[in-house]
Amino acid sequence: MQVRTFTGASSQEILARIKAEMGPEAVIIGNRTFKKNGEICHEITAGIDRNPVSAQQPVGTMPGDGMPSGWSDWHKDWLQIKEQIFALMKPAIQMDRLTPRQRVALEYLQREGISDAVAVDLYKHLLAQPGSSVLECLCGMVPVQGWGAGGWPQRWHIMAGPFGNGKTTTALRYALQWRQRDPDARIAFINADCLRGNGRLVLRHWAELSDFLYLEASDPASMEKALRASREAALVFIDAPGLGRHGTLSEWRASMGLTKLKCATHLVLTPLLSGVQMDHFLERYRTEGPASIIWTHLDEAASYGSLVNVACATGLPVSGLSYGSELKESLASATEPLIWRLIFKRQLPGDPAGIATSTPQPGA
Ligand SMILES: Nc1nc2c(ncn2[C@@H]2O[C@H](COP(=O)(O)OP(=O)(O)O)[C@@H](O)[C@H]2O)c(=O)[nH]1
Ligand SMILES: [Mg+2]
Structure with missing residues (x-):
């Protein structure tokens, strides 16, 4: 087993280094937090078992396969270990070093489901920028x-994004909003999720009604044609299918000949x-x-x-x-006040109370 010890200012940064330098198969053996010249330092020791198969291959690859064998088990273990480390680190959050307002806001966010890693990160930001508000951080x-x-x-x-999350509906709403601002804009839809009947009919129906160019592409040849x-269109939405349990977005793009397309990707x-579950999706949809x-x-x-x-x-x-199933008045372009009102006051963007212009003051 190869064992290495990493030190740094944040465990997040160290975990990223361990993953990059030793690969996702590295196992955390120990960790400690200590003070050096008044600063909090973190030290994590990780180990990796170099068996003959993995020693011959670059980390994260396997002939004829996107992932090394047993990768998903390792990944799951890794995520659990990571959470445990951050749970251990939580006592390092000394609430009495925060102002009462900062404390209320941090405790509220923890109840709302921010991860231990994010809580520790926010705490460190607050200590590093004395006097700054939680919202600024x-x-x-x-x-x-x-x-x-x-x-x-x-x-x-x-x-x-995964099936059913609202990819098609969101693209249609984006397109309709764009059309409202620019009635002459040429907008096209390439439906790459065209093997599913229902979503396909909805998209085709709305595209025809709204005078959007509608094309279908289920393989690289039809994608190239589309x-x-x-x-000539000013705006083209490519509606991707959800991926199977082991599929990744970059593999799908490569399989459709889209690797070099200069595009923006919106993860729904x-x-x-x-x-x-979320970590698993983020990994595959990178x-x-x-x-x-x-x-x-x-x-x-909730x-x-x-x-x-x-x-x-x-x-x-x-x-x-997006805050509703309808095509109209259920999608807002993101702004900081909308996001913080959602998180701190649970106000949806469409709520009359949420349309005010001021930013909420957490802990006020
Ligand atoms: N309640 C609610 N329903 C939504 C929202 N966004 C989409 N939907 C609904 O979720 C379902 C799946 O959406 P769809 O766009 O077909 O998902 P896709 O499979 O990712 O393309 C549809 O019935 C949508 O009307 C939302 O923000 N809130
Ligand atoms: Mg769809």
């Missing part, structure tokens, strides 16, 4: 880039999923290039801590907030 941790021409100049937009047919997620998170089914969720967890885990900005 959170804004630095949760990037926002609202949907619209200003933030998203790309022509091609891939809508990705991309060519839609090149719902806070109804959390914990291990993507390169400009990308965002669109949160859907907000009207059905708490919104996962919006912060996912932002911290992926670094991706939130672009849209």
Whole structure:
């Protein structure tokens, strides 16, 4: 077994280094937190069993397969170990070092489901920036880039995410909003989820009603044809299918000849999923290039801590907030006040009380 010890200012950073340098199969053997020159330092010891098979292959690869054998078990173990480490670190949060307001806000967020890793991170941000409010720190941790021409100049937009999360509905709503602002805009839909009957009919129906170009692509040849047919459009939505349990978005893009397409990818997620399930999706739907998170089914969720967890885990900005099943008045372009009102006051973007312009003051 190869054993290495890593030190750093945050456990998140150390875990990322362990994963990058030793691979996802590394197992945490020990951890400790200590003070050095008045600063909190973290030390994590990790080990990896180098068996003959994995020693011959680069980390994370396997001939003829996207994942090494037993990868998903290792990944699950890894996530559990990670949570345990952060649970151990939680006592390192000394609430009495925070102001009463900061304490109330942090405790509230923990009840709303922010992960231990995010709680520790926020705590460290608050200590590092004395006098700053919780919202100031959170804004630095949760990037926002609202949907619209200003933030998203790309022509091609891939809508990705698990089945039923609202990819097709969201793309239609984005397109309808765009059309309202620019009635002459040419908008196209490439339905790559066209093997499922119901969603296909809905999309075709609305595309025809709204005068959007509608194309279908279930393989690389028809995708290439569809991309060519839609090149005059100002805005093209590629509606991707949900992936099987072992599929990844980058594999799907490669299989459809989309690896080099200069596009934005919007990951459609719902806070109804959390914990291990969400981590599993984020791992499989990882993507390169400009990308965002669109949160859907907000009207059905009871708490919104996962919006912060996912932002911290992926670094991706939130672009849209969907809060109803209708095509109209159920999707808002994301803004910081809308997000913080949702998290701290559970106000949906469409709530009359949520349409005020001020930002909520957590702990007030
Ligand atoms: N309640 C609620 N339903 C939604 C929301 N977004 C989408 N839906 C509904 O969820 C179902 C699945 O949406 P769809 O766009 O077909 O999902 P897809 O499989 O990801 O393309 C449809 O009945 C939508 O009307 C939302 O924010 N809230
Ligand atoms: Mg769909």
